Amino acid sequence: MDLGLKNRVALVTGGSQGIGKACAIKLAEEGATVVIAARGRELLDQVAAEIRAAGGKVLAIAADVSQDAECARIIQEVLKAYGRIDILINNAGTSATGEFESVTDKDWQADFDLKLFAAIRLSRLAIPEMRKNKWGRIINVTNIGAKQPKAKSMPTTVTRAAGLAMTKALSKEFAADNILVNSVCIGLIRAGQHERKAAKAGIPVEELYEKQGKEVPLGRVGRAEEVANVVAFFSSEASSYVTGSSVNLDGGTSAVM
Template identity: 50%
Template sequence: MELGLQNKVAIITGSSKGIGYQTALQLAQEGAQVVLVARGEKQLKVAANSIKDETGQSPLIVPADVSKEKECKMIIEKTMATFGQIDILVNNAGTSSAHQFELVSSELWQSDLDLKLFGAVNCAKYATPYMRQNGGGSIVNIIAVLAKTPPASSLPTTVSRAAGLALTKAMSKDLGKDNIRVNAVCIGLIRSDQIEKRWKAEAPDVTWEEYSVNVGEQIPLSRIGDTIEASNVITFLASEAASYVTGTAINVDGGSSAVL
């Protein structure tokens, strides 16, 4: 399948590791120029060097905190100064913050919304004029699948992510006329640094494959997912192969969600 990503310019937030890094690597492998964004410059340099070793491409790195609007604007300005266009924005930055309702302070509510909701809003706000100028583009918002069915003690993260789903649908309606597609990928249990630390702490004597099956026994596909399984879907939605797909949210969760 031809993805049509050659010479496209893609910004991926939260891309120093995990799903964000794997997505940036995959987009670079498909011929896109990638912009890596995260708060930690040291880890960004490691990620950029790894992508260069794998693909020969030299990513632009932009250390930034997307919870701050002025830094979102700076990301877009540096991308335009370097590449002169923006075709793809993957809003992946975020952390897990899950507590009982009574334990969430006003400050935590605000910081979570600033990072996960307004980070996506502000990056898109500054990127879309350049996408429009270039004839269109693709925005992919990375959401937790629990945003669709929030369990107890999952605040504020599930609320911020649920807002991201509404944002995705509303933006797709407003921006479709400009050939800017907006979709979401809803992530379930995917291998990450946090899960690997849990594996090494809980079961250091078993292989990852054994641990994955044990932890994932309640998941219909019976295992924890891999980052490349998430990046495959993100890359497809970012690409020309998904040219008639907008305003949708795809679960990448091994079938664990109770809803479509």
């Protein structure tokens, strides 16, 4: 199935590993020109080399999206290189959780800057460029806790819930410009943070995944590539009548739609 992504320019934040890397690879496979942004240059270059080796087009930008000036620089570099931006995947951020009384103001601000304000700033900069061509896609990667927060799940569940509210509001404000805004709410997905958790516990990561998978109705932990498939759909012509929506990508874990 041709997703209609050839010659589209897609920016993926947190694009050096995990879900961001998988999204970048998938979009490049579908013919999009991909820009990946993350803080670590070494991992970025590795992903870029992998995409180029497979015949894809990619630009790697080392930047910290929690900083206002860095968001502006990313968009400037994208426009300088390609003259347009069609797709924005706001993916940067890992899960930050703790007991409410232990989460400091600094922790709260850092989480809002990385997960919410990065998406706000990049969207605000990208939307005028999308409006020029009457075509745009913004996909916000959040998590199922945004809809159904658990105890000791802050600040992540609060910042992600704000991301869902922004998704819905933007979808309505820019629908007339054919800028579609959707969200993917992830559950347990194989990621570096789980590998670090396994190493800290002194167990093989597959043993951890097997244990975690028992908590998922489908019986396993999801893969980053499975998230990328849904992100590619939201990025494509195939999603032309879908905006303001969120998909739970959690193997059936969430109790809410």
